[in-house]
Amino acid sequence: MIKFDRVVKQFGDLTVLNQLSFDVDPGERVTLIGPSGSGKTTILRLLMTLEHVTPQRDPKSDGGVIYVEGKPFSHMPKGDKLVPAKERYLRQVRKKVGMVFQQFNLFPNMKVLRNVTEGPVHALGLSRDEAAEKAKSLLELVGLSDKLDNYPSQLSGGQQQRVAIARALAMSPDILLLDEVTSALDPELVADVLAVLRDIANSTSITMLLVTHEMSFARDVSNRVMMFDRGVIVEEGGPDQMFSDPQEARTQDFLKAVLAD
């Protein structure tokens, strides 16, 4: 479903991902943990094509290939303009991936329903009626059927994040990326958002990659936990083993620090 094959990503002199290889199978839920700056968000951003691997001649610079459903993408020779066919191809692959960010990134001038219907109308070619029907059922799933005509500014942070989740799902992605989706929320709003995500995890077979500091949530929903440090996987395993019996000192120290927070 997802494959990183010896991916190297640099920002200037900083090597953020260092010959990183891993696979994610269809339907897997994988949690990425690790200290700040270890490259977790960069992995998600590469999958969303918000960042690119841009190989150059220098063997130390960017390299490797990322595959989604067997198709290579995010491999862009530096300086090349995207030709239309390649852009179309990338758009096709990108449609398979949905992302929810820490900041909700809703369109502030559109009502809730419109926030969720815009993508399906413009990117999937659904009619306004079809998109509205789909959006309403997703907004019901996230518990916001009574907010269709509200603007984002009229909602709490937790409600806005639930709209963002419905908006990502409205594109029918095969893969859902969640990047610290509760970090910007007041503590009392976190539980509702996590409950919605638990429901989605339990009721769909969508593949998920999560970056989260909510360890009990990660333990509940993930099949696998990968611990990153400096752009490499230090340790990986099932959630019970990783959270109860981590083997590597860096994982032990990281979890101690997070749990003491």
Ligand SMILES: Nc1ncnc2c1ncn2[C@@H]1O[C@H](COP(=O)(O)OP(=O)(O)OP(=O)(O)O)[C@@H](O)[C@H]1O
């Ligand atoms: N666009 C960019 N330009 C320059 N440096 C960047 C860019 N994006 C990320 N970085 C740097 O790359 C490193 C890895 O960042 P990344 O956001 O992937 O880490 P992270 O593990 O998600 O951290 P956090 O837990 O704090 O979100 C950091 O040192 C960051 O400053």
